[in-house]
Amino acid sequence: MHISKKVTVLTLVILSFIGNAQEESVRYTDSNKGKIFFSWGGNRENYSSSDIHFKGADYDFTINDATAHDKPKGWHIDYVNPSRMTIPQTNFKLGYFISDKYTVAIGVDHMKYVMNRNRIRNVSGTIDLPLTEPGSIYNGSYPGTAYLVSEDFLKFEHTDGLNYVYVEVGRQDDISSVFKIENTDIFQVNLNGGLAIGGLYPKTNTTLLGKERYDEFHVSGYGVSAKAGINFTVYKYFFLQLDLKGGNIDMDDIRTTKSTSDSASQNFFFLERIISFGGIFRL
Numbered sequence: 001m002h003i004s005k006k007v008t009v010l011t012l013v014i015l016s017f018i019g020n021a022q023e024e025s026v027r028y029t030d031s032n033k034g035k036i037f038f039s040w041g042g043n044r045e046n047y048s049s050s051d052i053h054f055k056g057a058d059y060d061f062t063i064n065d066a067t068a069h070d071k072p073k074g075w076h077i078d079y080v081n082p083s084r085m086t087i088p089q090t091n092f093k094l095g096y097f098i099s100d101k102y103t104v105a106i107g108v109d110h111m112k113y114v115m116n117r118n119r120i121r122n123v124s125g126t127i128d129l130p131l132t133e134p135g136s137i138y139n140g141s142y143p144g145t146a147y148l149v150s151e152d153f154l155k156f157e158h159t160d161g162l163n164y165v166y167v168e169v170g171r172q173d174d175i176s177s178v179f180k181i182e183n184t185d186i187f188q189v190n191l192n193g194g195l196a197i198g199g200l201y202p203k204t205n206t207t208l209l210g211k212e213r214y215d216e217f218h219v220s221g222y223g224v225s226a227k228a229g230i231n232f233t234v235y236k237y238f239f240l241q242l243d244l245k246g247g248n249i250d251m252d253d254i255r256t257t258k259s260t261s262d263s264a265s266q267n268f269f270f271l272e273r274i275i276s277f278g279g280i281f282r283l
Helices: 003-025 134-138
Strands: 035-047 050-056 059-066 090-097 102-115 119-127 140-149 154-174 187-200 203-208 214-217 221-234 238-255 263-282
Touching: 035 102, 035 238, 059 140, 090 154, 090 263, 102 187, 102 263, 154 221, 187 238, 203 238, 221 263
Parallel strands: none
Antiparallel strands: 035 090, 035 263, 050 059, 050 263, 059 119, 090 102, 102 154, 119 140, 154 187, 154 203, 187 221, 203 214, 221 238, 238 263
16 A cells, blocks of 8 residues: 555544544533423422401401411322322423523422411401401401411411412533533533512412301412522433522412402512422423
8 A cells, every 4th residue: 555545544544533532522511502401399488477468348457477387298209190299399490591501491389388377466457347247256456466366367378389480590500520520421510590580379278257268379479589509410311409599479469268359468588498300401
C-alpha cells in the first residue's frame, strides 16, 4: 500500500475515534432546553393564624387568630390509587424547559386545612338569626372578648381540599460537580427554585350556626408562593425531588352554606414540605 493511502486510512481512523469520543461526551443531561417534565407527590403543611370573617343576611362576625392544621394520610396506597388520589394531600406539576435552566409549569397543590375546634378565641360582631333557626341560641353581640368556639358553633375546613392551582416560573441548576459526580446521565443533583401565582379552588366543608352542612367546590381567591428544592435525577429520565414551599393565600369569597348570601373570608400564610417523583423527557 502506498504511503499516501496509509496516511489517508490512518487519518480516517483517527477522525472516526474523535467523532465517537465527541458523541460519547455529549450527555442527555448536558442540555435541558425542549424537555418536558412531570411529577406527582405528597405534602405536609403548616398555617399561620388568621382572622376568619363570616357574614350573611342575619350575622356578621369575625373569629380572631383562628388556627388550623393539615390532615395527613401518611405513606399510603391512596397516593397511587386512581379512585382515591384526592384523599391524601398531593402535588402535581407539568412543566417545560424554555432554556437549559429556566422552566414554565402548571401545577395543583392539593392541601388540607382544618380549623382547630373547641378553642377559646376572641369573637367580634353580631348574630341575629330568626328564632325558628337552631343557631339562634348564639344570637347576641360579641364585643371581641374571649369565647369558646365549639364545633356546634362552627366546623370549618378545606379538606377536599385547599386546592392551589398555579402557574410557575422556575430555574434549575446542576450542582453534580460539587459532589464530584462525573456521569450525570447515571446520577445528577440539581437545585431548584421558583415563583408562582394562582387561584384557590377549595371544596370547603362547613357547618355554621346549626345550618345545613355545605361542601362544594368554589373559586374563592388567589395565592402567591415561592419554593426551593433539591432534585436527584437517576438514569437521565427519572427523579426524586424535595421542596420547601411557602406563600400567602387570600380567599375573600368562601362559600359556607347553600345560600349565596352567606360567605367567609380569610388571609393566611402557608408552608409546605413536598416529596415528589417524576420523569423528564425530550419532545
